[in-house]
Amino acid sequence: MPQLLEIRDLSIRFDDAIQAVDRLSLSIDNGETVALVGESGSGKSVSALSILRLLDERHASYPSGTILLRGEDMLKASQKRLRQIRGRHVSMIFQEPMTSLNPLHTVEKQISETLALHKGMRGPQARARCVELLDLVGIPSPEERLTSYPHQLSGGQKQRVMIAMALANEPDLLIADEPTTALDVTVQKQVLELLKDLQQKLGMAILLITHDLSIVRRYADHVVVMEQGQLIEEAPTAxxxxxxxxxxxxxxxxxxxxxxxxxxxxxxxxxxxxxxxDVRFVTRKSLFGRPQSWFQAVDDVSFSLNEGETLGIVGESGSGKTTIGHALLKLTSSRGSIRLSGEELGPLDQKQFRPWRSRIQIVFQDPFGSLSPRMSVAEIVREGLEIHAPATPEEQDRRVIQALTDVGLDPQARHRYPHEFSGGQRQRIAIARALVLQPELIILDEPTSALDRTVQKQVINLLRDLQDKYGLSYVFISHDLAVVRALSHKLLVLKNGRVVEYGDAAGIFNTPKHDYTRELLGAALFYSQ
Structure with a gap:
């Protein structure tokens, strides 16, 4: 009997010029988990997409190789045959659920679509299966979530919906492309344990694409390492x-x-x-526009931060981490006291707060989404100076060059555009944009979550060096406790908008007092055991 999947000498080229993959060979058997690892641009995702022929074939070609699924060559399969295989025999979980889920359709419609296509399930039968799948992947109140749209779900919940869709027809092979990148450590553990249990129950094989080697160590049977499109090493995980x-x-x-x-x-x-x-969001208004009900996003939170220190804020999706960052920047309305260098910021309106924006800056999670594709790097970094620190063009250019030098980028590249840089380089541009105004406080909202571990380490070292050089203070928001531990002097643990533990970071990591903190740390340490 042939192996479930066998890739032989696969080469992938784009527009007859870019060699994305060069003679890759690997195999996966029933019930086996193979991890495909390597840095961004190594060819991992392109190789995985080729299994289902999901690359745009107007630009992608296959100069050599075969992709055999139970002996059938996918590169020679018709589109009709591929539609029969996709979602039924081979399913895929994509890295970014927000762009993979249709914003115009409810959760129920998106899951039931694949059930109707491959199993003919409709009506109450499909609805019951949708509820079962959402419950399986740990979505609370699954019946209520059926009518939700993607924008009404947290990042972790969107990823769980994607997993439910992928598992709906119990496929033979599940391709998981960075399936837990955007998830909290507790949710990561739940999702990966779920996949492992389903794998054992269904005999399903998994091709796991990830940059988190601690997950690979824990879950993979075999590892394939890629660099610049080539397989450079493969071996059993241990x-x-x-x-x-x-x-x-x-x-x-x-x-x-x-x-x-x-x-x-x-x-x-x-x-x-x-x-x-205190931050509340109105969830329902009366016919006359008066608020009738609220969601309490942040509830009675207090903390302090000294000059030159880093405060780490951790907690699961929906715990209020990012909302606190937005409240500090007055990007959302809040109540309570916010004092910077002894000055009260809480009562200030947007116009009054504007002079303070140069003193508090933010670096967002997705640098590609937060950098304008129509502006050069020099224009992006200079924009804040034009608003907050008007000076001669020569002085502005000098400060832009200094900021880019500080973050380890070649100033000669400042006239290029964001799409011409790697993910790690784009995050450095975002840090330079914040740094150029010489702020006292930088809020870092998941700045390393989308980066490879090697690039993460570079960014962490960069942030530490900049803190030592300029005495910067950071509010570091993240679900990656390894990164939080590397940067934080103080730690704030949130659950459902409330503080469950706060204090010295080393003390909390070594001797957590609250059950929830122990659960978070236990999930993070789980992978390294």
């Missing part, structure tokens, strides 16, 4: 982690974040003091 043969593999394994932050400034004074912060 063998590869214990004795990697290639220098590139050793560099990947050595890319874990540091275990502790650099030293905070000695005898530093308080920079940010937040007391009784």
């Amino acid at each position: 063998t590869l982690f214990e004795a990697p043969q290639h220098a590139y593999t050793r560099r990947l394994l050595d890319a874990e974040p540091p275990a502790s932050p650099s030293g905070a400034m000695v005898d530093n004074k308080s920079l940010l003091d937040v007391n009784n912060l």
Whole structure:
């Protein structure tokens, strides 16, 4: 009997010029988990998309190779045959659920579509199966969520819906492309354990594409390492982690974040003091526009941050982490006291707060989405100066060059556009944009979640160096506890908008007092066991 999937000498080329994959060979058997690892641009996702022929064939070609699914060559299959296979025999979980889910359709419609197509399920039968799948992937109140649209779900919930869609027809092979990148550690553990249980129950094979090697160590049977489109090493998981043969593999394994932050400034004074912060969102209005019900996003949160320190904020999706960051920047309305260097910011309206924006900056999670594709890097970095620090063009250019130099980018590249840079370089541009105004406080909202571990480590080291050089203070929002531990002097643990634990980061990591904190840390440490 042939293996479930066998790829032989596969080459992929775009527009007859770019060699994305060069003679890749790998195989997956029933019930096996194979991890495909490597940095961005190594060819992982392109190889996975080729299995189902999902690349745009107006631009993509296959100069060599075969992709055999139970002996049937996918590269020679008709479109009709591919439609029969997609979602039934082979399913895929994509990395970014927001762009993969249709914003115009409810959760129920999107899951039931594949049930109707491959199993003929409709009406009450399909609805019952949708509820069963949502419950299976851990969506609370699944019956109520059937009528939700993607924008009404958190990032973790959207990813769970994608997993439910992929598992709806119990496929033979599940391709999971960074399936847990946007998820909290507790949800990561639940999702990966769920996939593992379903794999054992269904005999399903998994092709796992990830940059998180701690997950690979825990869940994969076999590892394939790619660099610049080529397979450079493959081995059973235990063998590869214990004795990697290639220098590139050793560099990947050595890319874990540091275990502790650099030293905070000695005898530093308080920079940010937040007391009784409260954020509510109106969920329903009356016929006359009066609020009738609210969602309490942040409830009575207090903390402080000294000059030169980093405060890490952690918690699951929906816990209020990002909302706190937005409240500090007055991007959302809040009640309570926010004091920066002793000055009260809470009562200020947008016009009054504008001069303070140069002192508080933010770096967003997705640098590609937050950088204008129509502006050059120089224009992006200079924009804040034009608003907050008018100067001669020569002085502005000098400060732009200094900011780009500080974040490790070649100033000569400042006239290029964001799409011409890698993910890690785009995040450095976003940091330079915040840094050019010489702020006292930078809010970092999941700035490393979409980056490879090697690039994550570079960004962490960059943030530490900039903090030491300029005495910056950071509010670091993340679900990646390894990264939080590497940067944070203080830690704020949130659940459902309320503080469950707050204090010295090292003390909380070593001896957490609250059950929820222990659950978070237990999930993070689970992978390294």
